[in-house]
Amino acid sequence: MSTPGRGLHGRVLDTLGPAITAGEYPPGSVLRTDELAQHFQVSRSVMREAVRVLESMHLVESRRRVGVTVRPKAAWNVYDPQVIRWRLAGADRPHQLRSLTVLRSAIEPVAAGLTARHATAAQCAELTECALGMVAHSRGHELEEYLVHDVAFHRVILAASGNEMFARLGDVVAEVLTGRTHHEVMFEDPDPAAVTLHVQVAEAVREGDAPRAERLTREITTGALQELDVLAP
Amino acid sequence: MSTPGRGLHGRVLDTLGPAITAGEYPPGSVLRTDELAQHFQVSRSVMREAVRVLESMHLVESRRRVGVTVRPKAAWNVYDPQVIRWRLAGADRPHQLRSLTVLRSAIEPVAAGLTARHATAAQCAELTECALGMVAHSRGHELEEYLVHDVAFHRVILAASGNEMFARLGDVVAEVLTGRTHHEVMFEDPDPAAVTLHVQVAEAVREGDAPRAERLTREITTGALQELDVLAP
DNA sequence: CTGAGCCAAAAAGTCAGACTTATATGTCAC
DNA sequence: GTGACATATAAGTCTGACTTTTTGGCTCAG
Numbered sequence: 001m002s003t004p005g006r007g008l009h010g011r012v013l014d015t016l017g018p019a020i021t022a023g024e025y026p027p028g029s030v031l032r033t034d035e036l037a038q039h040f041q042v043s044r045s046v047m048r049e050a051v052r053v054l055e056s057m058h059l060v061e062s063r064r065r066v067g068v069t070v071r072p073k074a075a076w077n078v079y080d081p082q083v084i085r086w087r088l089a090g091a092d093r094p095h096q097l098r099s100l101t102v103l104r105s106a107i108e109p110v111a112a113g114l115t116a117r118h119a120t121a122a123q124c125a126e127l128t129e130c131a132l133g134m135v136a137h138s139r140g141h142e143l144e145e146y147l148v149h150d151v152a153f154h155r156v157i158l159a160a161s162g163n164e165m166f167a168r169l170g171d172v173v174a175e176v177l178t179g180r181t182h183h184e185v186m187f188e189d190p191d192p193a194a195v196t197l198h199v200q201v202a203e204a205v206r207e208g209d210a211p212r213a214e215r216l217t218r219e220i221t222t223g224a225l226q227e228l229d230v231l232a233p
Numbered sequence: 234m235s236t237p238g239r240g241l242h243g244r245v246l247d248t249l250g251p252a253i254t255a256g257e258y259p260p261g262s263v264l265r266t267d268e269l270a271q272h273f274q275v276s277r278s279v280m281r282e283a284v285r286v287l288e289s290m291h292l293v294e295s296r297r298r299v300g301v302t303v304r305p306k307a308a309w310n311v312y313d314p315q316v317i318r319w320r321l322a323g324a325d326r327p328h329q330l331r332s333l334t335v336l337r338s339a340i341e342p343v344a345a346g347l348t349a350r351h352a353t354a355a356q357c358a359e360l361t362e363c364a365l366g367m368v369a370h371s372r373g374h375e376l377e378e379y380l381v382h383d384v385a386f387h388r389v390i391l392a393a394s395g396n397e398m399f400a401r402l403g404d405v406v407a408e409v410l411t412g413r414t415h416h417e418v419m420f421e422d423p424d425p426a427a428v429t430l431h432v433q434v435a436e437a438v439r440e441g442d443a444p445r446a447e448r449l450t451r452e453i454t455t456g457a458l459q460e461l462d463v464l465a466p
Numbered sequence: 467c468t469g470a471g472c473c474a475a476a477a478a479g480t481c482a483g484a485c486t487t488a489t490a491t492g493t494c495a496c
Numbered sequence: 497g498t499g500a501c502a503t504a505t506a507a508g509t510c511t512g513a514c515t516t517t518t519t520g521g522c523t524c525a526g
Contacts, residue, residue: 007507007508007509008508008509009285009508032476032477032478033477033478034477034478042509042510043509043510043511044510044511045278045281045508045509045510045511046508046509046510048278048282048478048479049281049282049285051478052242052282052285052286053285053286053288053289055286056286056289056290056313056315057289062478062479063477063478063517063518064476064477064478064479064516064517064518064519065475065476065477065478065516065517065518065519065520066476066477066478066518066519067476067477067478068478073397074397074400077312077313077314077401078397078398078401079310079312079313079398079401080289080310080312080313081310082289099396099397099398100398102343102347102396102398102399103340103396103398103399105343106339106340106342106343106344106399107336107339107340109339110335110338110339111339114335163332163335163336164306164307164311164332165311165312165332165333165335165336166335166336166339167307168309168310168311168312240478240479240480241479241480242479265506265507266506266507267506267507275480275481276480276481276482277481277482278479278480278481278482279479279480279481281507281508295507295508296488296489296506296507297487297488297489297490297505297506297507297508298487298488298489298490298491298504298505298506298507299489299490299505299506299507300505300506300507301507467526468525468526469524469525469526470523470524470525470526471522471523471524471525472521472522472523472524473520473521473522473523474519474520474521474522475518475519475520475521476517476518476519476520477516477517477518477519478515478516478517478518479514479515479516479517480513480514480515480516481512481513481514481515482511482512482513482514483510483511483512484509484510484511485508485509485510485511486507486508486509486510487506487507487508487509488505488506488507488508489504489505489506489507490503490504490505490506491502491503491504491505492501492502492503492504493500493501493502493503494499494500494501494502495498495499495500495501496497496498496499496500
């Protein structure tokens with residue numbers, strides 16, 4: 001899913017990024033480029049490039065005569081897929097998962113409404129196919145196959161909404177759904193009611209019934225929220 | 234608002250970033266680091282750092298033996314405040330403004346609902362103060378003062394929601410509101426109905442009436458959408 | 467004691483050049 | 497046509513020297 005090992009600086013980021021987002025270096029901590037370069041056994045130029053990337057994510061701030069200081073969490077670019085992945089891999093995964101699920105609950109219903117208005121025939125077909133795929137793997141512990149179709153379903157909804165900001169959240173939703181399946185309720189079959197809702201959303205979109213698509217999607221996302229409340233109150 | 238001139242690589246980005254987001258280099262275009270370095274009169278190391286930042290925004294992709302290729306718009310990190318600013322400064326500003334306003338219309342009502350539930354007394358006070366400030370400058374062409382309070386109002390709503398993803402959209406909303414005031418309807422006084430709605434939202438939040446806060450905020454954002462439809466249909 | 471101003475150290479920033487590595491593409495034998 | 501191989505190309509890496517900004521302390525006058 002990610003792009004591991006795209007150069008030395010990338011490998012440095014793979015350990016430094018998670019460390020910072022995990023709060024291993026508290027806000028205000030000062031790092032020195034030279035020390036980091038030594039620690040990671042890379043040249044200063046490579047280290048500088050890594051720091052630049054962290055800086056563009058607002059994870060750190062580089063100032064002369066001071067060093068590279070870690071910025072407070074409130075400044076971070078929490079929408080950067082890379083940052084999201086780092087945080088989901090870390091300790092505050094549950095907290096992060098909740099934030100993202102709340103975000104979903106705000107975005108997806110509106111997106112579904114727009115999709116019902118704008119979706120092409122091809123997109124409707126794809127959506128229906130995804131919903132059917134979910135039905136086909138909704139029993140018998142075929143969670144991986146179910147997940148694939150679930151992710152695809154939500155990606156289509158977001159992409160077909162015609163809003164680029166929504167479309168870009170496809171990756172985020174994918175992370176959330178994957179995280180939920182892999183770390184929370186791996187054993188149980190998906191909620192049959194949720195499956196039905198997905199089928200009905202596909203229906204509503206086909207029929208161009210925007211309010212219904214929105215309402216049904218809202219039911220899906222509030223369901224996801226309640227599920228979180230049960231698991232981590 | 235931005236951080237201009239934070240090093241040579243920053244100055245390079247200030248011209249290269251807007252150029253790319255403006256579509257000056259169409260997707261698939263190939264740039265060479267050496268050529269760019271020569272063109273901008275900087276060393277290769279500086280140019281490389283700039284490319285790394287563009288790469289972390291998914292604006293470009295750097296591959297050996299090929300060069301630095303511009304990625305399609307669908308890949309861009311459109312939530313990166315820097316990218317948003319670049320795009321708002323460019324040609325597709327209207328399109329971008331619409332995307333962001335739709336995003337607002339999805340997020341803010343939900344955020345307002347959460348804020349009604351979680352806001353502290355201090356936050357309620359701040360919100361009320363912002364609303365009063367809007368009222369105080371709602372007539373007599375005091376648009377700048379009005380804008381300041383309007384932006385502050387929405388920032389408080391988003392920040393007090395307790396969701397970090399929502400809170401981080403404060404900057405985006407600020408850009409949208411500022412853009413609207415400065416480029417669209419600079420001459421007219423704000424809609425009195427909108428002013429009233431803001432006061433009522435503050436009320437609802439104080440009273441902890443989440444559904445009402447959500448509904449009223451939805452009225453505000455749909456109003457903003459309709460305003461866009463009138464101006465740029 | 468206080469404050470203005472100056473100095474020196476520290477760390478990032480910049481540059482130039484040599485070298486390494488991956489890879490797209492063309493070539494040639496089969 | 498197909499597969500193996502050679503080659504050119506552009507990014508990637510490293511090193512060392514130099515510059516610039518900024519801070520913290522020091523001196524000295526008041």
